[in-house]
Amino acid sequence: MTMEKTLWQQVQLVRQKSPLVHNITNYVVMNNTANALLAAGASPIMAHAHSEIKEMVNIAHSLVINIGTLDEYWAESMFIAAETANTIHKPWVLDPVGAGATSFRDQILHQLLQFHPTVIRGNASEIIALSKTNKTITKGVDSTAESNDAVDAAQMLVNQYNTIVCISGETDIILSKNQSFHIRNGHPLMTKVTGLGCSASALTGAFIGTIEDKVSGTAAAMSLLGIAGELAVRESKGPGSLQVNLIDKLYNITEEEFTSHLKIERS
Ligand SMILES: Nc1ncnc2c1ncn2[C@@H]1O[C@H](COP(=O)(O)OP(=O)(O)OP(=O)(O)O)[C@@H](O)[C@H]1O
Numbered sequence: 001m002t003m004e005k006t007l008w009q010q011v012q013l014v015r016q017k018s019p020l021v022h023n024i025t026n027y028v029v030m031n032n033t034a035n036a037l038l039a040a041g042a043s044p045i046m047a048h049a050h051s052e053i054k055e056m057v058n059i060a061h062s063l064v065i066n067i068g069t070l071d072e073y074w075a076e077s078m079f080i081a082a083e084t085a086n087t088i089h090k091p092w093v094l095d096p097v098g099a100g101a102t103s104f105r106d107q108i109l110h111q112l113l114q115f116h117p118t119v120i121r122g123n124a125s126e127i128i129a130l131s132k133t134n135k136t137i138t139k140g141v142d143s144t145a146e147s148n149d150a151v152d153a154a155q156m157l158v159n160q161y162n163t164i165v166c167i168s169g170e171t172d173i174i175l176s177k178n179q180s181f182h183i184r185n186g187h188p189l190m191t192k193v194t195g196l197g198c199s200a201s202a203l204t205g206a207f208i209g210t211i212e213d214k215v216s217g218t219a220a221a222m223s224l225l226g227i228a229g230e231l232a233v234r235e236s237k238g239p240g241s242l243q244v245n246l247i248d249k250l251y252n253i254t255e256e257e258f259t260s261h262l263k264i265e266r267s
C-alpha cells in the first residue's frame with residue numbers, strides 16, 4: 001500500500017473509533033482544541049481536577065498535556081496524569097508551550113520528561129529549549145527558529161527519553177529511533193491563528209490513542225492538520241475565517257484531497 005493510502009486509512013480509523021482524548025491544556029485553546037478533535041472524529045474531554053485525574057487517564061485512549069497557561073495547581077494535575085499514563089502504558093503527548101521562556105516552565109517540563117511522553121510536539125524554539133534549558137531562545141509562544149535547527153535537539157530528546165519528537169513549522173519533522181518523516185504541508189497564515197500547534201498536539205493524541213504504530217500515527221495527524229490548513233486557507237479572507245474553515249476542512253476532507261495534496265518523505 002502507498003504511504004498516502006496508509007495515512008488516509010489512519011484518518012478514517014480515528015473517525016470510526018472516536019478515541020476519548022483527555023486534555024490538560026491551556027485556557028487560550030481549550031475551545032479550538034475540542035472542536036478540532038470533534039471535527040476529526042475524536043472525542044475530547046478537558047479535565048484537570050486532582051480528584052479525577054487518575055480515573056480519567058484510565059478511561060481515556062490517550063492523554064495530551066499542554067503547559068500553555070501553566071500554574072502550580074495545574075502542574076500537579078499534569079504530574080498525576082503523566083505518572084498514571086506512564087504506569088499503565090497509556091500513550092501521551094507533551095506540548096512544551098513556551099519552553100525556555102521562564103525557569104518555572106523549564107522546571108515543570110524537566111519533571112514531566114521523566115514520565116516518558118510517547119510524543120513531544122513543539123515548534124523549533126520549544127524543542128531547542130526543551131533539550132538545552134541553559135541556552136534559551138524562545139520568545140513567548142511563537143517560534144523564532146526553523147525546524148531544521150532543532151533536529152539535533154530533537155534527536156537528543158529521542159535518545160534520552162525514548163520518545164518520538166515532532167518539530168512543527170514550515171516543514172513538520174517527525175523523528176524517532178528508527179524512522180523519520182518530513183511533511184511539507186500547511187500555510188504561513190496558520191501561524192496567525194492561535195493554537196494550531198496545540199491542535200496539532202491534540203490530533204496527535206487522537207491518532208496515537210487509535211493507531212498501534214505511533215510514529216506513523218503522528219505523521220498522519222500532522223499531515224491531516226497541514227493539508228486541512230492549506231486547503232482551508234484557499235477559502236479564507238484572513239485568520240478569523242481560517243480558524244472556522246479549518247474546522248470544517250478537518251471534518252469534510254476527502255480521500256482525494258488528502259492523498260493528492262500530501263507532501264511527505266520518509267527516511
Ligand atoms: N511557515 C509555515 N508554512 C507552512 N505551514 C506552517 C508554517 N508554520 C506553521 N505551519 C503549520 O502550522 C502547524 C502548527 O505549527 P506551529 O509550528 O505554528 O505551532 P506552534 O508554534 O506550536 O503554534 P501555537 O503555539 O500557536 O499552537 C504546522 O504543523 C504546520 O502545518
Ligand SMILES: Cc1ncsc1CCO
Pocket residue numbers: 026028029068069097141194195198
Ligand atoms: C497565546 C498563548 N499563551 C499561552 S498558551 C497560548 C496559546 C498558544 O500556544
Ligand SMILES: [Mg+2]
Pocket residue numbers: 097098122123141197198
Ligand atoms: Mg505551540
